[in-house]
Amino acid sequence: MARTVEVTELALRDAHQSLLATRMALEDMVPACEDIDQAGYWSVECWGGATYDACIRFLNEDPWERLRTFRALMPNTRLQMLLRGQNLLGYRHYEDSVVDRFVDKAAENGMDVFRVFDALNDIRNLRRALEAVKRTGKHAEGTICYTISPLHTVDTFVEMAKRLQDLGCHSICIKDMAALLRPQPAFEIVKGIKQTCGEETLVHVHVHSTTGVTLVSLMKAIEAGADLVDTSISSLSLGPGHNPTEALVEMLEGTGFETRLDKSRLLKIKDHFARIRPRYAEFESKFVGVETEIFDSQIPGGMISNMESQLKQQGAGDRVKEVLAEVPKVRQVAGYPPLVTPSSQIVGTQAVFNVLMGPYKVLTGEFADLMLGYYGETIGPRDPEVTRLAAEHNKKPPITDRPADHLTPEWDDLVAKAAALDGCNGSDEDVLTYAMFPQVAPKFFAKRSEGPKNLGKDPVTAAAAAAAANPAVKAIDSRGPVT
Amino acid sequence: MARTVEVTELALRDAHQSLLATRMALEDMVPACEDIDQAGYWSVECWGGATYDACIRFLNEDPWERLRTFRALMPNTRLQMLLRGQNLLGYRHYEDSVVDRFVDKAAENGMDVFRVFDALNDIRNLRRALEAVKRTGKHAEGTICYTISPLHTVDTFVEMAKRLQDLGCHSICIKDMAALLRPQPAFEIVKGIKQTCGEETLVHVHVHSTTGVTLVSLMKAIEAGADLVDTSISSLSLGPGHNPTEALVEMLEGTGFETRLDKSRLLKIKDHFARIRPRYAEFESKFVGVETEIFDSQIPGGMISNMESQLKQQGAGDRVKEVLAEVPKVRQVAGYPPLVTPSSQIVGTQAVFNVLMGPYKVLTGEFADLMLGYYGETIGPRDPEVTRLAAEHNKKPPITDRPADHLTPEWDDLVAKAAALDGCNGSDEDVLTYAMFPQVAPKFFAKRSEGPKNLGKDPVTAAAAAAAANPAVKAIDSRGPVT
Ligand SMILES: [Co+2]
Ligand SMILES: [Co+2]
Structure with missing residues (x-):
């Protein structure tokens, strides 16, 4: 059977x-x-x-x-x-x-x-x-x-x-x-x-x-x-x-x-x-084919497109290959974290900074936290010198215990802050929405009563609009995070 | 190793x-x-x-x-x-x-x-x-x-x-x-x-x-x-x-x-x-996804699109499903040929005719030849009644020996016919081109000296032209034969 x-x-x-x-x-x-x-x-x-x-x-x-x-x-x-x-x-x-x-x-x-x-x-x-x-x-x-x-x-x-x-x-x-x-x-x-x-x-x-x-x-x-x-x-x-x-x-x-x-x-x-x-x-993602190069870079597709747009914003769109080569080095320095939300974004952004400004000349707060153990333990040891720079940057020491043990009870505080927001209904669900997306939740609560907004468009209308705006219809690179 | x-x-x-x-x-x-x-x-x-x-x-x-x-x-x-x-x-x-x-x-x-x-x-x-x-x-x-x-x-x-x-x-x-x-x-x-x-x-x-x-x-x-x-x-x-x-x-x-x-x-x-x-x-083929329905119909994708365009030409674009259901029946009648060029086209066209005109009311000459053994033997027996109709239609008996044994030497004739064409250079290669594509070769020989014509277009130009012609840019269904 x-x-x-x-x-x-x-x-x-x-x-x-x-x-x-x-x-x-x-x-x-x-x-x-x-x-x-x-x-x-x-x-x-x-x-x-x-x-x-x-x-x-x-x-x-x-x-x-x-x-x-x-x-x-x-x-x-x-x-x-x-x-x-x-x-x-x-x-x-x-x-x-x-x-x-x-x-x-x-x-x-x-x-x-x-x-x-x-x-x-x-x-x-x-x-x-x-x-x-x-x-x-x-x-x-x-x-x-x-x-x-x-x-x-x-x-x-x-x-x-x-x-x-x-x-x-x-x-x-x-x-x-x-x-x-x-x-x-x-x-x-x-x-x-x-x-x-x-x-x-x-x-x-x-x-x-x-x-x-x-x-x-x-x-x-x-x-x-x-x-x-x-x-x-x-x-x-x-x-x-x-x-x-x-x-x-x-x-x-x-x-x-x-x-x-x-x-x-x-x-x-x-x-x-x-x-x-x-x-x-x-x-639609513009990466619709097969990408075996990932086996060499080990960089998920979504992360590459994020790095590309960061580089373009800095007027350095031509330096993608350098950044791709930098990622494995940053991973080694950070103790070989897997690359998935949020580590993929943290490692990717630091690789962009290293290429544009020189290795570890500028750290992001998140990368420094990663080096200091505030995201948890990695499979490999982290580079001591970069860890030292991270401690300086974030003005706190490295930790080896569970990151959440360093947090103090926060529920009551979240309840109070959420309740103060226009349109918050006071439910635990709303408090959790605020807790997880504190920047986005206020606007959402305020506009929630307007009801769902479907971003889908009838293809004919969409194509006509795109053609009017730009004859070379191009795919927009707007992938979700990598999970 | x-x-x-x-x-x-x-x-x-x-x-x-x-x-x-x-x-x-x-x-x-x-x-x-x-x-x-x-x-x-x-x-x-x-x-x-x-x-x-x-x-x-x-x-x-x-x-x-x-x-x-x-x-x-x-x-x-x-x-x-x-x-x-x-x-x-x-x-x-x-x-x-x-x-x-x-x-x-x-x-x-x-x-x-x-x-x-x-x-x-x-x-x-x-x-x-x-x-x-x-x-x-x-x-x-x-x-x-x-x-x-x-x-x-x-x-x-x-x-x-x-x-x-x-x-x-x-x-x-x-x-x-x-x-x-x-x-x-x-x-x-x-x-x-x-x-x-x-x-x-x-x-x-x-x-x-x-x-x-x-x-x-x-x-x-x-x-x-x-x-x-x-x-x-x-x-x-x-x-x-x-x-x-x-x-x-x-x-x-x-x-x-x-x-x-x-x-x-x-x-x-x-x-x-x-x-x-x-x-x-x-x-570009408009079938770019995955089509597991083929396992049930056993009809190659290219064949479906051919049948669809035949149906549309007859103003019967809504009868595709009937034709898909007819194909396995035609295959059974014909002794279960594989569906590949040219049997896919022959079976597909007959299925379209059966749906539009009634089963075997109208035969194509090619389908009749298939029923009569002029393409060769099939794995299963062919339907005797439809074979009888085929013999009537093509005015010749069924055969069981090798189809090519019924042909007479034709090389000299092909050479003569090719040589008469404007632009034919008399080489065996040209004779073979004429032999295999007698309808197309004459025009090709006549225009060959104009040199290759690349149908590829710069994407920006192509999109602009498409947008000008029709705001709803649509894929054109123009697949090659199935092999
Ligand atoms: Co996933
Ligand atoms: Co093939």
């Missing part, structure tokens, strides 16, 4: 984050929800930092209302979110009580599966969030950020999996945000986890398709025993996105593995998003 | 045929030739029916001159072509002496590897061409057209491989023009061939990427022992084209298999075609 491989659909979160700069409106997802709910997915990923941010920044949507809508429309399928450990959906560490509150509220509003990751793979930054999830009775998925460096080996990833298991995770995710996971390591890591943590340990594999090889990696991961894999419906797939769900189903035919997915439902979901996608043409 | 997998680069033939309606001018390939020649490919596919046709029909290029140019620019790499067996590069059967002449001339002008296929997998249609290739001392590759039907099994494909081996082929190609070859049958067929024909038998795998699963199929074919695989440089890959060459290289890392390809050369080839491709935007 064939072994069942379970599938997580990414169309509602990571797919449009990777392909359409996270701009898809809830309104354009709603018509697909019944088919998604009935298709036989294990879970549907539908919430995360970038979608939350885009909701309040661009779409005038309450992200909690989006979550409740998904819950109502998909009663038969697990809802899944991506959580940045102690960073929640924001860019700094939060004190533990805020972490607890966020997880409670997400669970209460309908979230089932919490994929919890830390950009540095520092287990201490995952622990509190995982514990909170377990306390709510929901599914706690501990995550390993996959990366390539001289220090990262199959063994180091398997060891991390063991530590996540020891924390009581319900499943272990291998998260390959940059499409660097080749078939052979995919096989070996999954095999290693199964051997070390037990065959019954649920292993979940998340890969992007940027390098063109990762559907093969999914096949090898499945052969090694992976239980759950992430894909996106074909009309929102490939490029910097993910492998197509339908291709996964077909790939397994006759192999002794099978999904539970209903192909006729998949076709409807595909057709829906094929109709919707052209409405977001102006947000 | 890792086993070497050899690679055929498709950029110069099948890739732009599949993605850019075969319109790429030699001028736009020349700058990549040195890098291709130095990259370590086993062969570079660069010639075939559609490119020959496009040369004389659209580009005012002499296809023989194109071949000689490739030969001069790529002295270190095998040049490879696709040959439709007894059809050569045309759409009818040629008498044996024309087949011999064509192969002699192609070899003389620099061709090294002849991939010989027949749309019906009728070995008798391959034999003469394969013998001619062997006589020239060049590489004779016997080809199995992969398809899915109730009668096609792993065993039937392996049996065909054995018969090709018995004909003395230097290698066996599994040709999957519609991207229907899933990983498991890829593994089983290659394994079966190796077991039946011997491990030393060279197995070459050609797959398209339309369904999104075939890079996995290449992995499985390689695991089963495939010696050579076909890919295309990433900037001319995916969609109805092929898997990216660079992804193949990266996929194999650490697996115990490796290519001989030089990644820095691949990057240069990629960059070259990434710059060139936008010049052919108006010829």
Whole structure:
């Protein structure tokens, strides 16, 4: 009898984050929800930092209302979110009580599966969030950020999996945000986890398709025993996105593995998003092909485009290659962090500064914090001289304990500050929105009553407008962050 | 030690045929030739029916001159072509002496590897061409057209491989023009061939990427022992084209298999075609995503678009679904031919006629010939009643022997007819051009002296022109034939 491989659909979160700069409106997802709910997915990923941010920044949507809508429309399928450990959906560490509150509220509003990751793979930054999830009775998925460096080996990833298991995770995710996971390591890591943590340990594999090889990696991961894999419906797939769900189903035919997915439902979901996608043409990533150069630079595509736009703003658009060569050096100095939000932005920006101003002549506050341990521990040692410069720059000493232990209780303060904002409804949900996006939340609260703003445009209208503005219709580079 | 997998680069033939309606001018390939020649490919596919046709029909290029140019620019790499067996590069059967002449001339002008296929997998249609290739001392590759039907099994494909081996082929190609070859049958067929024909038998795998699963199929074919695989440089890959060459290289890392390809050369080839491709935007296939529905209809994407345009011409653009449902019925009636040029066009057109006029109320002459055995034998029996209608329609009886045995020597006649054309230079090459494309050759000969016509356009100019003509810039559906 064939072994069942379970599938997580990414169309509602990571797919449009990777392909359409996270701009898809809830309104354009709603018509697909019944088919998604009935298709036989294990879970549907539908919430995360970038979608939350885009909701309040661009779409005038309450992200909690989006979550409740998904819950109502998909009663038969697990809802899944991506959580940045102690960073929640924001860019700094939060004190533990805020972490607890966020997880409670997400669970209460309908979230089932919490994929919890830390950009540095520092287990201490995952622990509190995982514990909170377990306390709510929901599914706690501990995550390993996959990366390539001289220090990262199959063994180091398997060891991390063991530590996540020891924390009581319900499943272990291998998260390959940059499409660097080749078939052979995919096989070996999954095999290693199964051997070390037990065959019954649920292993979940998340890969992007940027390098063109990762559907093969999914096949090898499945052969090694992976239980759950992430894909996106074909009309929102490939490029910097993910492998197509339908291709996964077909790939397994006759192999002794099978999904539970209903192909006729998949076709409807595909057709829906094929109709919707052209409405977001102006947000399309311009990296739609296959980028194997990433294997050499180890720099995710989204990070390259961020660095390019920073360079252009400085009138140094021609220095991209120097910056690409600088990134691995900065990574070494910083102890080889994986490159994922927020470490990708921090390392990338410092590499730009090093090229423009000379190595470590100017530090960013965030990079200095990274060097000083305020984001957590890295796999390798950090450069002592640059650490010294960082301490000088940020006027504080390096730390070796858990960053969040340096924070004081902040919930009451956040409640008070949020309550003072025009349009804040005083709910814990609103306080959390303010806590995570203090710059954006005030404007969102003030304008929330105007209701959602769909940025999609009818393709004919959009093309006419673009043609009027500029005869050379060009793709706009506006990718979401890399997760 | 890792086993070497050899690679055929498709950029110069099948890739732009599949993605850019075969319109790429030699001028736009020349700058990549040195890098291709130095990259370590086993062969570079660069010639075939559609490119020959496009040369004389659209580009005012002499296809023989194109071949000689490739030969001069790529002295270190095998040049490879696709040959439709007894059809050569045309759409009818040629008498044996024309087949011999064509192969002699192609070899003389620099061709090294002849991939010989027949749309019906009728070995008798391959034999003469394969013998001619062997006589020239060049590489004779016997080809199995992969398809899915109730009668096609792993065993039937392996049996065909054995018969090709018995004909003395230097290698066996599994040709999957519609991207229907899933990983498991890829593994089983290659394994079966190796077991039946011997491990030393060279197995070459050609797959398209339309369904999104075939890079996995290449992995499985390689695991089963495939010696050579076909890919295309990433900037001319995916969609109805092929898997990216660079992804193949990266996929194999650490697996115990490796290519001989030089990644820095691949990057240069990629960059070259990434710059060139936008010049052919108006010829881009509009099917650029993943189309797994093909697994159910078994209809190659190019065939669907042909049928769609036929239906539109008849004011019946809304009846595509009926036609898609009719195709498998027509295939059954016709004995389950694979769907590849020319059988795909013949079956597709008859399906359109059946839907518009009623089943077999109107036959095309080609379909009647197919039913009567004038294209060769099919794997299954053909419907007797429709065969009777076909005999009536074409006023000739069914045959069971080799179609070309019914032809009389025609070379002298072709020479005489070609010589009478304005601008024909009297060479065997020109006679062959006339023989294969009698409608197009006269105009080509007359205008040849005007020199090549590059249809590529500077993207800015092209966009401005398109915007002026129509604000809703739309992709033009102009795919090449399916091979
Ligand atoms: Co992701
Ligand atoms: Co092909």
